[in-house]
Amino acid sequence: MFSRKLLGAVAIGALLIAGDALAADKKTIAVSIPAADHGWTAGVVYHAQAAAKEINAAFPDVEVVVKTSPSAAEQVSALEDLSATRKLDALVILPYSSEELTTPVKTVKDAGTFITVVDRGLTDAAIQDLYVAGDNIAVGKTTAKFLVEKLGGKGDLVVLRGIPTVIDDERIKGFQDGIAGSDLKILDIQYANWNSDQAFKLMQDYLAKYPHIDAVWANDDDMLLGVLEAVKQAGRTDIKFALGGNGMKEIVKKVIDGDPMTPIETPYPPSMVKTAIYMTVANLVGQAPVRGTVKLDAPLITQANAEEYYFPDSPF
């Protein structure tokens, strides 16, 4: 009886030691993202938290920790806090701003952490091990090609621009490349800063100025909401298509429902943060090579494939 008890105690001791060893081997992935200050970043927060839940349930030796920050300065502090309390095996970061986060992320890297950057690049690309982003040129080009086809290569367009940035430039360039060689003509193109209210007002101006418009490209779904409201209030029937871009769930739902004015969408999905987290896990858990640059496709979202891009529980 005594020896049996002893054996039992030894066995339990061995289990405890094994348990401790496992805890010590547990790999930490910190995910640092902006707080939900608008629709798209709210989507980023949703998908990062979903990825953490899935990965933490699937891999007992990995812990994904998500931290949101409402400003660049607070994201810098968050990185310091995350690094101070534990060894970070990997950092997945969507930088609030490239300039302010570059040096702090380099400090984390220099401590031996694998760095995955999402969407907005750092000012020094050499810091990142993996970069995951969408394809803004394709957002514009894919939309343009749809319009060329559906309008039979001919028609009058108005376009809304976002905030003057590389992202906006790329979308516009993709769109202009996409209509090149057709008889689609851009009657007007002005900035509305990715803002729904400003887009509403700009669209009212366009409607007053141009008695015939075949299609509107809003370049972004927030602006598209403003455009659609202006068109609705004006009761104009000449406008065949009003299209956006990004993958906002309200717009994807229109595609699912077969809305005639907005039958398609192009993704610049906040769920790209999830792709980045899964790839980082593949490297940490499976030693799979993931170093490099991943530019996700922006395929045309139609009624046939829209479910794949629809997240009814997400804020975006």
Place this chain on the structure above:
Amino acid sequence: MFSRKLLGAVAIGALLIAGDALAADKKTIAVSIPAADHGWTAGVVYHAQAAAKEINAAFPDVEVVVKTSPSAAEQVSALEDLSATRKLDALVILPYSSEELTTPVKTVKDAGTFITVVDRGLTDAAIQDLYVAGDNIAVGKTTAKFLVEKLGGKGDLVVLRGIPTVIDDERIKGFQDGIAGSDLKILDIQYANWNSDQAFKLMQDYLAKYPHIDAVWANDDDMLLGVLEAVKQAGRTDIKFALGGNGMKEIVKKVIDGDPMTPIETPYPPSMVKTAIYMTVANLVGQAPVRGTVKLDAPLITQANAEEYYFPDSPF
């Protein structure tokens, strides 16, 4: 007692139904790859099986099934068999040959399967949803830049080519771009078909022909083994570096051990199949966007980071 038994039976019945429902919801990822006919494909088989084991343990609702095929014709049959017995949610395929597999993979896609292609593209790129490959240009360029630096921008080289293919052309182009502008001179460059014995003979020819050689680039690790044997047998002391490419474990081990003649390596890793499987899982499990083309970096492997690329249990 009776009602209790009945309740028990009902509860068990409910569990069985739930079990069936789960089984029906289980998502199947078929992985179709060439059989281990040489070192690199043996590595592909090893990493595909490791990924299947990891994913099947982590995600109870996903089943990864790996099937190896010793010829293109048998891979075509394997696809038919895999599709006949179950609904494939995704297919991860490293095609034995592009020509013979393109139509069979299209048939699988048309049945609603997500298609991930690894390494060798199909003749119609529109079939794939995700394409994962290495960067052969970087394999050559990264190696060349190392030599330019270490030889002080000046020296005599001999180079071995593989089998005349796009892969070989890209590696050679990358190398030539990498030495451009330096005084590194290629004394000779001939084919040895990625074969160790042919590389041994070609290197013997080079050694007989050129009394002074600063470095050899074998373009591939199988050929490098032949080169190293020829250099060893000849007892030549002028050769400072003999380098390969691919990430064969024997060569990565040399880097880990600080071998002076082969202190670096560049990866074209068979573990890319694992990256492809994890990304496909991210899409199926987490609805994460992964459509697009992923070209993995070929960073310089040095003593500092070689452990990351070393798989002692792999055949390659």
